[in-house]
Amino acid sequence: MPLALDVSDLELRFGGLTALSGVSLQVQQGHIASLIGPNGAGKTSLVNCVTGYYRPTSGRISCYGTDVTGSSPHKAVAAGMARTYQNIELFKGMSVLDNLLLGRHRHLRSGLISGGLYYGRARREELAARAAVEHLIDFLEIAHVRRTPVGLLPYGLQKRVELGRALAVEPRLLLLDEPMAGMNLEEKQDMARFILETREERGVTVLLIEHDMGVVMDISDHVVALEFGRVIGAGTAEQVAQDPRVIAAYLGGQRAEGDGETGASLVGAPQGAPS
Amino acid sequence: MPLLTTQTGRFRDSYVADSRINDTGSKKTVVLGGLILLFLVVPMVADDYQLGVLNLIGIAAVGALGLNILVGFTGQISLGHAAFAAVGAYTAANLSLRLGLPALIAIPAAGLMAGAVSLLFGVAALRVKGLYLAIATLAAQYSIEWVLNHWSFATGGYQATLLMPPFAIGPWDSATTVGKYFLIMGILALGVLYAENLFRSRTGRALVAVRDQYLAAEGVGINVFHYKLRAFFISSVYAGIAGALYGYNVGIVTTEFFPLVLSIQFLAMIIIGGLGSIPGSILGAAFVTLIPIVLRDGLPTIGISFSSDIEVYLVQVLFGLTILLFLVLESGGLYRLFNNVRDYFRMWPFSY
Known part of the structure; x- marks a missing residue:
């Protein structure tokens, strides 16, 4: 091993x-x-x-x-690997949801063409990613702020979102x-x-x-x-x-x-x- | 289904519902109404002059939307947008003149060619950031202009013009203004749909991540350089298509159509319209296209007119002034302004 x-x-x-x-x-x-x-x-x-x-x-x-x-x-x-940073490096203008979805980046496949069509697999995988992210949101108890831009969250919650983003990477x-x-x-x-x-x-x-x-x-x-x-x-x-x-x-x-x-x-x- | 309801909150019960572009009943109604207006009502009621103006706006909007994907959404500046439009225009002209290809093939090909040429520059330019990138893309603008002025096989040489042949599909004839109108607006609609889809899926999200915090973007597995290249590519595809459309619209192509000033005007469109906003790109394109037209044709009808030498400078002064005002007062651009006004009336009489 x-x-x-x-x-x-x-x-x-x-x-x-x-x-x-x-x-x-x-x-x-x-x-x-x-x-x-x-x-x-x-x-x-x-x-x-x-x-x-x-x-x-x-x-x-x-x-x-x-x-x-x-x-x-x-x-x-x-x-x-996935990591968090000493001085929180979140995508501050984006919502908690989008930050976590970005964590799923490497698990999704859609590219310039399929993403632009948003049909078939591209659409299915987006919805699946959303479901996966919602599980993390439940786990980290941040459901109440899922729409909030992370820049507006208090420090402790930002740290938690950053952990969530790293976990979304699996x-x-x-x-x-x-x-x-x-x-x-x-x-x-x-x-x-x-x-x-x-x-x-x-x-x-x-x-x-x-x-x-x-x-x-x-x-x-x-x-x-x-x-x-x-x-x-x-x-x-x-x-x-x-x-x-x-x-x-x-x-x-x-x-x-x-x-x-x-x-x-x-x-x-x-x-x-x-x- | 309520036609025009006011949104009171987000009450979706599925992820599908939550990922829709037209996520409320009223937005759906507005978009549907807009499409009917654009494709049915306007072509019937507008005269040739008005359609001509709309055509120019539509073409500018395609180009501005492309630049906004690069600058507004991905955070990479470009001063070479007009040059990529030129590449598209000449590609379309050559394909239709020499090979006799129909526009519906020549226009996408023009986009792809502009995209391919942009990758050539992007591979070098996108390794640097900010001001350095601006200068590197300026190099793209000048070198493409130089090539087009000297490569006589493709362009007819310095300041030569090429004639763009019209085409017809069934009853639809591209030679007429209304025919061009349908072509341009159809492509613009597709361009908007593509961008909307892109930015609710993986690639678009990654592009915004590159803009917001590129170190963290790397940290979730995004190859930042590759995504910058992708943004540059898509942006230039839009530019190339806009260039080809412009060629078809005017009937000729010359390098004079695509100077550095046009690149800067594209930047002005997205700053005025709203960086990182798809509707903003269109609003900005309309605004910038309309300034000189209103000064030249609009004001005289209400009894104000300037001598032509003043008018030229007035356009530039207004241009500079509006950019300055937007940068200082409303950096979100026209689209944010529109949203603020709409929200005010939606909430009225309460302040929030």
């Missing part, structure tokens, strides 16, 4: 700046893997490499056994770039539930970038920590949370200098509480 995502020895340089160096990570099929690390660690750069937005300087990336190194974003989608690997940033506790819980249900019901593998350690500890099967473009720790949530290098990266170098018994913990607060 191939890995859902296999990144090996990835390096990304922008001129003299090394954003990623020697990064390797493996995500098992059906897992929820989290990518953590301080700001500027290279988490989003890594996701951008995987989804074809950045072309890595060297290294290999494969998704479900398909080599996607240095491909373009639409080819990454064809390989079975990916095998879903990459979520800080889906809970800036949300309140309730919204975070909703989002965590959507992510878990997505994994359970659709068997989608998830790679999650998230800063809320409570959420990461709760829902991740596997955690990878980055700092300054390098992997500084990987394993289960508990292992990573105990890792002195990870603690040092988050809490500063001196406290974790000796060993892991300084009492420092990444999850001091009760899990799920607002931090």
Whole structure:
């Protein structure tokens, strides 16, 4: 069984700046893997490499056994990926419906001629896509805003629509770039539930970038920590949370200098509480 | 079925109903009435002069609609639209003069040829964005003009003219003004139907996505470059058909019909009419076509007339002024204006 995502020895340089160096990570099929690390660690750069937005300087990336190194974003989608963005990149002038329908793009076939005739298969597939999208709308509980231009929606709902658009792609690997940033506790819980249900019901593998350690500890099967473009720790949530290098990266170098018994913990607060 | 009911909300009970172009009873009535007016009433009551004006509007509307698909819906600018119309006009002229092909074959062929030529430029031009794209399409305008002026086999050489032969199908004769009217309006109606269908299906949605947020469009699996090319192609097919129609309408083709100024006028039509709006393209085409006609023929009938040298400049001043006013006051164009007025009366006496 191939890995859902296999990144090996990835390096990304922008001129003299090394954003990623020697990064390797493996995500098992059906897992929820989290990518953590301080700001500027290279988490989003890594996701951008995987989804074809950045072309890595060297290294290999494969998704479900398909080599996607240095491909373009639409080819990454064809390989079975879908993603959300740190700073919501929705089609702001379009309704929620149209945004989700665009997610269905690769499942539809009509082109310049059949689309212009809107007859037969083109018409049937449009209606089928609409039905599929309505299921997602139900799942994400956004039925009341389906006609609203997404630019007018509150932030939390926009994040949810963006998740919906990624799910409409029907990916095998879903990459979520800080889906809970800036949300309140309730919204975070909703989002965590959507992510878990997505994994359970659709068997989608998830790679999650998230800063809320409570959420990461709760829902991740596997955690990878980055700092300054390098992997500084990987394993289960508990292992990573105990890792002195990870603690040092988050809490500063001196406290974790000796060993892991300084009492420092990444999850001091009760899990799920607002931090 | 209620004929003219006011829409109070969206109460559809199937996805089919929700995807209709004429989605309300009253819209259906209006569109049906419009078609009857266009194809039955107008040809009977209008005189040759009025039909001639409508023909010009119809041709401009086909071209403007094409440009709107590229600029308004896909967000890519083009200053070479007139050149692609020229390609269409010369294709149709050559096909009918040399091969004796009937117009109903020559006109679609003209569209396809213009589309094919546009792909040649599009492959290079659409790799850049914004101002750079504008200049790249300007290069298309100038190089096509140059070729047409120098390729004497196809065009008869510099500033030569070709005669476009009329044709007849049964009782319908393209040589008459009313015959041309049916040809032009028929094609315009098909062009509108095609565009309406395109933008409620996959390809049209993808084009709008490319305009709104091209990075995210890539992120849902849309090959942005390919879709830009598609938009460029369709837009030029419309342009080519408009060019061929213009040739048939006037009876001759010369490169002077398709200068850069015409490309800019097409842009003015869609800005005034409404970017990204199909009815807006037609309204804008009518508006821009009518300005000089009203100044020349309309105003004298109510006792206002200008000397011809002032009139030329007046057209340009009005032209510039209207574009400026629309850009500043109502960027949605005539169609948005129309909608606002309609909504006002629909809601009256309440404000919303």
